[in-house]
Amino acid sequence: MNIVDRMYLDTYREIRDEGISDEGQEVRPRWSDGTPAHTKALFGRVHRYDLSRGFPILSLRRIAWKTALDEILWIWQKKSNRVADLGSRIWDAWANYEDEEGYATIGKAYGYQLGREIEFPEGRMDQVDRVLYLLKEDPGSRRIVTNIFNHDDLGEMGLQPCAYGTNISVKDGKLNMVLIQRSGDFLTAAGPGSFNVVQYALLMHMFAHVSGLEVGELLHVVTDLHVYDRHFDVIDRMIDHSKDSGEKELPKLKIKRRVEDFYDFKVEDFELEGYETSYSTGRIEVAE
Ligand SMILES: Nc1nc(=O)c2c([nH]1)NC[C@@H]1CN(c3ccc(C(=O)N[C@@H](CCC(=O)O)C(=O)O)cc3)CN21
Numbered sequence: 001m002n003i004v005d006r007m008y009l010d011t012y013r014e015i016r017d018e019g020i021s022d023e024g025q026e027v028r029p030r031w032s033d034g035t036p037a038h039t040k041a042l043f044g045r046v047h048r049y050d051l052s053r054g055f056p057i058l059s060l061r062r063i064a065w066k067t068a069l070d071e072i073l074w075i076w077q078k079k080s081n082r083v084a085d086l087g088s089r090i091w092d093a094w095a096n097y098e099d100e101e102g103y104a105t106i107g108k109a110y111g112y113q114l115g116r117e118i119e120f121p122e123g124r125m126d127q128v129d130r131v132l133y134l135l136k137e138d139p140g141s142r143r144i145v146t147n148i149f150n151h152d153d154l155g156e157m158g159l160q161p162c163a164y165g166t167n168i169s170v171k172d173g174k175l176n177m178v179l180i181q182r183s184g185d186f187l188t189a190a191g192p193g194s195f196n197v198v199q200y201a202l203l204m205h206m207f208a209h210v211s212g213l214e215v216g217e218l219l220h221v222v223t224d225l226h227v228y229d230r231h232f233d234v235i236d237r238m239i240d241h242s243k244d245s246g247e248k249e250l251p252k253l254k255i256k257r258r259v260e261d262f263y264d265f266k267v268e269d270f271e272l273e274g275y276e277t278s279y280s281t282g283r284i285e286v287a288e
């Protein structure tokens, strides 16, 4: 087990033993057979990862980090809402919209919001270009913020953004980030060292790399952190499997070539040295 696995187990046990159940209430999410997907949830959990000490990825089970990377590039680099621009099918169930050219989209969510241009004194830019501009021109700024929870457009999204806000703070040549998430599916995405954590850790590495900075800490705040009813058995089996695995170091992220421009990063530019997992859950069921 590595340090992130231990954080995962502690938080999992807290949700299992002290989480508030929404059983008996009306809930929105459904399993694919139509059954309501209930959860046990905790209010407000914060995890801190020091990226200078290693890459924060779970070893208890295989995390599809290249799929996670492809999705974060889809949102932050391509700024796309078309599922055809994604290398995986993970958003297909929420692609209930169509754009002018007939492509299936997730509506005005995620990449669509990041790609919207705003008028600044320095010119028109979208939120991603604003971050890159400030990291270069004014890294000491306390205003390096993104926010994609745009109330004006909430009615035109399949799913409202979950990880919706970031705030970067550069200290001592290190890029630190706060990630704010309103809702977190523990097994699929939001648990320590899982999909969402891996995504924003990768984004920090990319921003730091093109800005001549080192990576610092990621502070991940989740308002409603939950485990879905059908996921408890999956996690319990994973934990059983890990019982007598020894101590492990965190893997190291390598960017294989010098990249000058954030928009040039590709999935193939990354390597995770020392990422070993012997366990895979197989296909997990994701509540819709
Ligand atoms: N309930 C729910 N949880 C989520 O995490 C979530 C949503 N809905 N809806 C929107 C997106 C879609 N997300 C997803 C959906 C599926 C996988 C998934 O199937 N993951 C597999 C690996 C996939 C692969 O190998 O490429 C896994 O084992 O984690 C991950 C994230 C994250 N988001």
Ligand SMILES: O=c1ccn([C@H]2C[C@H](O)[C@@H](COP(=O)(O)O)O2)c(=O)[nH]1
Binding pocket: 028, 029, 159, 160, 162, 163, 183, 184, 185, 186, 189, 190, 196
């Ligand atoms: O990046 C993501 C995207 C989605 N989720 C999860 C969190 C919830 O389980 C669902 C969204 O349902 P709401 O009812 O809108 O909260 O998707 C995630 O954890 N990470």
